[in-house]
Amino acid sequence: MPADRPTERDPQLPGRLLLTERDALMPLLRETPEERFELRTACPGWTVRQVLAHCGAALMRIVEGRLEEGVFLPASNAADVAEREDWPLRRVLDELERGFTEAGPAIAPHDDGQLDAVALGEWVHAGDVREALGEPGAYEGAGIRYAIPLLAVTSGRRDTPLLRAHLTGHPAPVVLDRPEEGRSVAEFHGDVATLIRIFTGRPLVGTRYRLLGADEQELLIYR
Template structure:
């Protein structure tokens, strides 16, 4: 098998920066939240807040420790990681998550082709799932957004979504996502950043307000 080509224009430090910024914002919230709140259901079917965090912690620590056997991030493997942590104490789960947020960035950066860059994006989206379940502000937004949007652009290209120009929060300069298709003009999105993230990640759109033309929400999904 040939060696994957480096990701064009890739910033290898971006995933780590996203993870550390999210760590600093999310961990204090998690540490201060009563344990019974971790049993709340999330936007991820079948998973509670605790399950989502166990999945996030397991994925990051696998990267840190280099345990990336084939199929490691498939749904069955994710479910197995969550089940493995079912008997752990909540503080142990949170400690593992904080370790992953802290240490995974340099490990991700070593993959010159950017193979694991979008794992960091997924972790950030899951942090939004947790905030939404808790009913606190900042779901799919916050200080880490600046690092998350370029990774969304990477994910949208890799998942072969159609070309889209996203005009976010009234900006006159679009964020360019997806891939150009001959004979098909770019789709256009007008709205806020959290709504854009919800569209691409398949999160609930109830209560959002945005305009999308030239593509359907289904075509833009990066998680299937």
């Protein structure tokens, strides 16, 4: 991974991330016993099924251009999940798979990058699901090569402190966000999954890392 943070948005990254996650996650979900979809996730109040319903609904809103004011706020997300409570599980999964497949081209033309953050959030939710199911690869896996550049761009738009991440197994540091006048560069030492947890507010229990020059709350990109 390069040491410099991307300065320009790559409109193809969200679609690549979503397709990679589709190919990795959907076969797992199709083979998972239905009762396991009632397991609780890191998202307060939401089960695996409810997280997946939210993901499918959000992606299909993008595909269908239903992006009215207030969409993706907590009340809107809760309403989308409630609408799908009586759906058969297969319908929930079918909608999710379609969203993973079709949302990328719909996101690409949006130069403001707001929908890029949604695509990244869908990938993070896939990690929430993996963790709840006890599956390996939460917040890492094949999609990380697209998720890290998206995180770099998204963190820059959220004005988080400049961070140089020294990731386990990667020879070059990853630089996230832009310099803030008069402030030293913060430093992270740890694995990539823990870095994702910090930026997205996921539980850090059992992790091991060093964060110097910033605190976890300053790095949150989803508030």
